[in-house]
Amino acid sequence: MANEKNVETPAVQRITSRIKDVGGIPVARALPVKERRLIGAWCFLDHAGPSVFRGDADAMHVGPHPHTGLQTFTWMLQGELLHRDSLGYEQIIRPGQVNLMTAGRGIAHSENSVPGERQLHAAQLWIALPEAVKNIAPRFDHYPRLPQWQLQGVHYTLLTGEFDAYKAPTLSFSPLVAVDASAQHQADVTLALRGDFEYGVFVLEGEIRLNEEVFIQDELAYLGLNHTKLNVALSPGARILLLGGEPLGENVMMWWNFVGRSKQELQQAVDDWNENSGRFGEVAGDTQAPTPAPQMP
Numbered sequence: 001m002a003n004e005k006n007v008e009t010p011a012v013q014r015i016t017s018r019i020k021d022v023g024g025i026p027v028a029r030a031l032p033v034k035e036r037r038l039i040g041a042w043c044f045l046d047h048a049g050p051s052v053f054r055g056d057a058d059a060m061h062v063g064p065h066p067h068t069g070l071q072t073f074t075w076m077l078q079g080e081l082l083h084r085d086s087l088g089y090e091q092i093i094r095p096g097q098v099n100l101m102t103a104g105r106g107i108a109h110s111e112n113s114v115p116g117e118r119q120l121h122a123a124q125l126w127i128a129l130p131e132a133v134k135n136i137a138p139r140f141d142h143y144p145r146l147p148q149w150q151l152q153g154v155h156y157t158l159l160t161g162e163f164d165a166y167k168a169p170t171l172s173f174s175p176l177v178a179v180d181a182s183a184q185h186q187a188d189v190t191l192a193l194r195g196d197f198e199y200g201v202f203v204l205e206g207e208i209r210l211n212e213e214v215f216i217q218d219e220l221a222y223l224g225l226n227h228t229k230l231n232v233a234l235s236p237g238a239r240i241l242l243l244g245g246e247p248l249g250e251n252v253m254m255w256w257n258f259v260g261r262s263k264q265e266l267q268q269a270v271d272d273w274n275e276n277s278g279r280f281g282e283v284a285g286d287t288q289a290p291t292p293a294p295q296m297p
Contacts, residue, residue, distance in 0.1 A: 012210055013222040015200075017047065023062035023111070025051055025120065028218040030202055032254065036222055039200045040245015041174045043070065043252060043259065044126035047204065047218055050078060051120045059113030060120055063288035066273045066280040067103035069134040069259035071127040071173075074099040074111075075159055075180065075241075077204070078121035085109035086281030089140045098143040098159055100171060104129065106269070107138035108280040110288060123204065123241060125178075128252045128259050133173050141171055153187045154234065156180065161244075164192065175246040180204075181232075182239040191230045197244040199223040199230070206238030256293055267296055 015035055017028035031037070031045040053059045060081065074081070076093045083091045083099050086108040093099045101109060113120060129136070147158040147166040156163075160170035161177030177197065181189075182205075193199060201210065201221045208215050210232060215221050223230065225247070234240065252259060255266040270293040272279040283290075 011224060012213060013224075014213070014215070015220040015222060017218040017220070020046070022046060022048065023060040024058075025049070025060050030218070030220040036220075038128070038248060038252060039198055039222065039243050040176055041128045041130070041248045042125055042176070042200075042243050042245060043128040043254065044124075045202060045220070045243075046124045047202070048124065049119070049121035050205075053113070053118050053120070056113070056115050059117065060111070061113070061288065062111045064108050064110045064283040064286055064290040065257055066106060066108045066269070066293070067101070067257045068106050068269045069129050070103050071129065072099075072101045072103070072109075073125040073127055073160070073178075075123045075125070075178075077123070079119040080114040080117050081120070081122065082112050082114055083109060083140075084283050084286050085140055086283050087138060087140055088284060090285060091140070091142050093142070096146070096157065098146065098170060100141045100143065102129075102136070102139045102141075102171065104134070104136040104138045106272070106279045108283050108290070110283050110286045112286075123202075125243075126259070127172075127174075127176065128248060128250075130174055130248065131250055131261060134259070134261070143170055146170075152189050153185055154181050154183045154189055174248065177242070177244045179242040180239070181234070181242065183234040183236065185236050187234045189232055189234070191232060191242065193227050193230055194244065195226050195228050196246055198225045198247055199227070199242065199244040201232070202241045202243065204239040204241055207235045208238050208240060209233040255296055263296065269293075270296060
């Protein structure tokens, strides 16, 4: 990652996040939108916070809800959240850690601020499971330690995949990468990319410059394929999330919290959850009412 001349200039698509309510707090949703459904197998990106709560009732509370055909990927920046799921796992996630839940054929979980916690800043992403493994048995993995390094005044954390000489331990079913990069002071860096990956750069804090265009917090720059280098100028205090992956090449459909390949498959998941068929199990230890699935049109 040294500064270099003659860096390739990718065409950049600007995506502005939409504000949604999740668990009682506003989040910025950058994926999926009509302009962009996928980056590799990354199919969902919510940016929560930075938020400061007045009290426990004001904090984040997401009651039991189901997932199919995907992995939920939570990257914690500030604060703490308690994950509970229908496999019996209870796990507090803290800054610098990743929670990864593989839904497969079906799982239910909840996410709540830890009592007494007054901050929240996190990115939650979903990864679409390839057709061949979309119905595997559900599982949960927690990653308290990830590769970190400093270079040219920028602090990096590799969340999944391989980047430079580093490899993350994170479970993946398709070729992916995610890198968090932050700069306390102004920094100009060149990031090495894979030509067979498509990439996006999401601004978590501050602002950055790509190809003489400025991107601010909660904007996503989609870069596409066939690029091997990317020059990024980070302003003081800027923080970005670099996402990449080999194009999935499959017809991915989403409804609510479900990922599938057909309307019939998604409708079955809706019915199984709303009718409490037993497919998803129950989230032990969570007294909140389960969230009903909205009916498909």
